[in-house]
Amino acid sequence: MSATATQTTILDAGEELFAEAGFAATSLRELTARAGANLAAVSYHFGSKEGLAIAVLKRRMDPINAERRARLDALPAQPSVEAIVRAFVEPLLRPGVVHDAAPVQPGSGFCRLVGRLMVEQPPFLRDFLAAQFRELGWRFCGALQRALPDCDAATLWWRLHFLVGAIAHTLQNAATLRHLTDDLCRDDDVDAVVEQLVQFAASGMQSKAPAPPARRRRTETLG
Amino acid sequence: MSATATQTTILDAGEELFAEAGFAATSLRELTARAGANLAAVSYHFGSKEGLAIAVLKRRMDPINAERRARLDALPAQPSVEAIVRAFVEPLLRPGVVHDAAPVQPGSGFCRLVGRLMVEQPPFLRDFLAAQFRELGWRFCGALQRALPDCDAATLWWRLHFLVGAIAHTLQNAATLRHLTDDLCRDDDVDAVVEQLVQFAASGMQSKAPAPPARRRRTETLG
DNA sequence: GATGCGGTCAAACATACGTTTGAATGTCGT
DNA sequence: ACGACATTCAAACGTATGTTTGACCGCATC
Numbered sequence: 001m002s003a004t005a006t007q008t009t010i011l012d013a014g015e016e017l018f019a020e021a022g023f024a025a026t027s028l029r030e031l032t033a034r035a036g037a038n039l040a041a042v043s044y045h046f047g048s049k050e051g052l053a054i055a056v057l058k059r060r061m062d063p064i065n066a067e068r069r070a071r072l073d074a075l076p077a078q079p080s081v082e083a084i085v086r087a088f089v090e091p092l093l094r095p096g097v098v099h100d101a102a103p104v105q106p107g108s109g110f111c112r113l114v115g116r117l118m119v120e121q122p123p124f125l126r127d128f129l130a131a132q133f134r135e136l137g138w139r140f141c142g143a144l145q146r147a148l149p150d151c152d153a154a155t156l157w158w159r160l161h162f163l164v165g166a167i168a169h170t171l172q173n174a175a176t177l178r179h180l181t182d183d184l185c186r187d188d189d190v191d192a193v194v195e196q197l198v199q200f201a202a203s204g205m206q207s208k209a210p211a212p213p214a215r216r217r218r219t220e221t222l223g
Numbered sequence: 224m225s226a227t228a229t230q231t232t233i234l235d236a237g238e239e240l241f242a243e244a245g246f247a248a249t250s251l252r253e254l255t256a257r258a259g260a261n262l263a264a265v266s267y268h269f270g271s272k273e274g275l276a277i278a279v280l281k282r283r284m285d286p287i288n289a290e291r292r293a294r295l296d297a298l299p300a301q302p303s304v305e306a307i308v309r310a311f312v313e314p315l316l317r318p319g320v321v322h323d324a325a326p327v328q329p330g331s332g333f334c335r336l337v338g339r340l341m342v343e344q345p346p347f348l349r350d351f352l353a354a355q356f357r358e359l360g361w362r363f364c365g366a367l368q369r370a371l372p373d374c375d376a377a378t379l380w381w382r383l384h385f386l387v388g389a390i391a392h393t394l395q396n397a398a399t400l401r402h403l404t405d406d407l408c409r410d411d412d413v414d415a416v417v418e419q420l421v422q423f424a425a426s427g428m429q430s431k432a433p434a435p436p437a438r439r440r441r442t443e444t445l446g
Numbered sequence: 447g448a449t450g451c452g453g454t455c456a457a458a459c460a461t462a463c464g465t466t467t468g469a470a471t472g473t474c475g476t
Numbered sequence: 477a478c479g480a481c482a483t484t485c486a487a488a489c490g491t492a493t494g495t496t497t498g499a500c501c502g503c504a505t506c
Contacts, residue, residue, distance in 0.1 A: 027462075041484070154408050272494065
């Protein structure tokens with residue numbers, strides 16, 4: 001059964017509004033109003049608000065992660081670190097991913113949505129997001145380790161994690177940065193932003209692994 | 224007029240719960256129950272829920288940014304990039320900042336709160352956060368530019384922005400990473416995490432500035 | 447010991463939320 | 477043309493929210 005027009009407009013509106021204000025702060029009345037749909041349509045088609053959020057994510061995340069996998073597999077035998085980073089970053093930030101008739105634009109709601117939900121991580125999404133990312137993370141970590149044999153896996157995982165944070169924050173707050181810098185940093189040139197990010201992350205990845213600190217601080221979790 | 228005990232316990236509870244679930248998803252009833260205070264106390268002492276959120280942030284952010292400024296001023300004449308990055312990262316991630324009788328612990332609510340609200344950025348907080356960060360950002364950008372004369376200011380601002388994203392994501396989702404990597408990446412050794420972050424960011428900062436892309440993509444904002 | 451006042455409290459307020467209901471509407475195959 | 481099924485709709489449901497109210501308490505001060 002293919003998605004009806006109503007389902008699509010609701011998914012689009014969810015993408016936009018969840019990205020804009022977050023999951024908890026978005027009401028279904030506002031959402032269905034923007035979608036031009038009836039309030040009850042959300043429950044009818046997606047079961048609940050949470051079900052809608054998962055559907056919104058799933059619609060885009062699956063193709064993006066598939067493209068990441070494909071680009072990882074398409075790399076040469078001895079890929080540069082930059083090429084690996086690029087395979088991770090570009091499928092998310094650049095257009096090209098299509099679902100139904102709505103291609104993902106670089107500035108579209110979904111980009112910001114990922115930035116938002118990746119960090120907001122409502123409890124009901126944690127397992128879903130972790131499951132989405134686990135296998136892919138290990139694959140990229142493995143590729144990086146082959147390119148950087150001096151780095152342990154933990155260090156590379158941390159750096160992948162930092163990269164995800166940088167991506168998420170950029171996706172969501174690029175406009176803030178622009179405002180903060182009096183338009184010095186423009187967010188309307190996607191290619192330039194991608195290059196900045198790839199350059200920064202590729203260089204960070206190739207840093208030498210830090211030596212474990214001499215004394216261990218008493219056990220405290222960081223978050 | 225100094226803060227009463229009630230105000231302090233409410234601020235503490237706000238720190239914890241806003242960090243845990245975000246601003247919109249936290250109810251004042253849950254919050255005041257945890258604080259052992261009456262529901263009406265929030266309106267009485269802070270005016271509103273939004274007023275409370277600002278007070279929670281302000282209590283910690285002012286001393287942390289002051290310490291960042293102090294450490295920046297205390298750097299030698301020709302500081303290394305790593306030293307500058309460290310002056311930015313450590314005041315936020317390491318303990319030592321004290322307000323009233325409650326020191327900021329590395330795993331305390333506030334660390335995660337910053338990670339959360341830095342990215343959630345409810346509309347009413349945007350101007351507040353931007354004002355907090357603007358002057359500090361320019362100072363760090365200036366210091367970086369003196370250490371990296373080949374980099375333009377925009378590139379360094381972007382990298383500072385990436386660093387903020389990496390910090391925020393780490394503060395908030397370190398536990399997720401731990402789970403994702405089957406305990407390979409531990410979040411209970413704060414020193415090690417700080418070293419990972421500093422190492423990664425310092426190296427990323429020193430990357431050569433990317434050449435501006437040949438053709439400009441049509442105007443689209445990224446977020 | 448009366449008065450004023452900052453602080454606390456239980457209760458109520460109006461509103462907004464996510465979800466459900468049951469009737470109405472459209473759209474197929476036959 | 478008709479029955480069946482999927483979809484839409486306005487309305488209502490129960491609950492939870494942020495905020496306000498007005499009585500009450502503990503102390504200082506006069």
